[in-house]
Amino acid sequence: DSGVTQTPKHLITATGQRVTLRCSPRSGDLSVYWYQQSLDQGLQFLIQYYNGEERAKGNILERFSAQQFPDLHSELNLSSLELGDSALYFCASSVGGDRETQYFGPGTRLLVL
Amino acid sequence: GENVEQHPSTLSVQEGDSAVIKCTYSDSASNYFPWYKQELGKRPQLIIDIRSNVGEKKDQRIAVTLNKTAKHFSLHITETQPEDSAVYFCAPHKAAGNKLTFGGGTRVLVKP
Numbered sequence: 001d002s003g004v005t006q007t008p009k010h011l012i013t014a015t016g017q018r019v020t021l022r023c024s025p026r027s028g029d030l031s032v033y034w035y036q037q038s039l040d041q042g043l044q045f046l047i048q049y050y051n052g053e054e055r056a057k058g059n060i061l062e063r064f065s066a067q068q069f070p071d072l073h074s075e076l077n078l079s080s081l082e083l084g085d086s087a088l089y090f091c092a093s094s095v096g097g098d099r100e101t102q103y104f105g106p107g108t109r110l111l112v113l
Numbered sequence: 114g115e116n117v118e119q120h121p122s123t124l125s126v127q128e129g130d131s132a133v134i135k136c137t138y139s140d141s142a143s144n145y146f147p148w149y150k151q152e153l154g155k156r157p158q159l160i161i162d163i164r165s166n167v168g169e170k171k172d173q174r175i176a177v178t179l180n181k182t183a184k185h186f187s188l189h190i191t192e193t194q195p196e197d198s199a200v201y202f203c204a205p206h207k208a209a210g211n212k213l214t215f216g217g218g219t220r221v222l223v224k225p
Contacts, residue, residue: 048213
């Protein structure tokens with residue numbers, strides 16, 4: 001157990017809908033990262049937050065948005081969902097925001113029908 | 114952006130043999146080089162990392178070697194065991210604020 005929690009574990013929804021994924025980092029970690037992993041694919045970096053502020057941005061679609069709250073938990077919002085958004089979404093956390101070990105959560109498996 | 118390539122994409126070895134995975138990157142500003150292991154259906158976990166001021170690092174059966182001039186780093190697993198079967202990802206890092214790019218992954222199968 002990495003100490004990073006994600007909810008929900010599974011999510012099934014329909015095209016066009018909006019969902020929110022939640023991540024709580026390890027105690028003391030200030031950075032949160034979001035990744036998308038499609039079936040048999042690698043890890044695609046979406047976005048990083050550090051202490052409430054956006055730190056780095058990857059290949060995140062405009063339909064997706066994220067934020068980190070004062071208590072350091074983070075939410076990833078996915079809207080106007082498409083079939084291709086079906087994937088495993090991981091969040092990870094690290095102590096700081098720069099070139100450190102990332103601890104991954106168990107992931108949220110999203111299925112868009 | 115950074116180009117990161119891993120080779121091979123799949124690797125099948127006999128138990129007890131060694132496995133080597135190479136990660137090539139394009140940005141010379143990268144200076145932190147971790148390897149993550151992801152078992153089937155589980156989360157990625159860091160298994161070893163190295164920083165640019167070091168050429169090699171070992172941890173029991175696992176080692177990482179870095180060639181900054183050639184811009185590649187490699188994961189070495191000796192005396193492979195069935196529990197080493199997993200997908201391995203490299204992820205060269207630059208300074209904060211930069212997009213992170215993971216390699217495409219190497220699926221390792223250790224045959225008993």
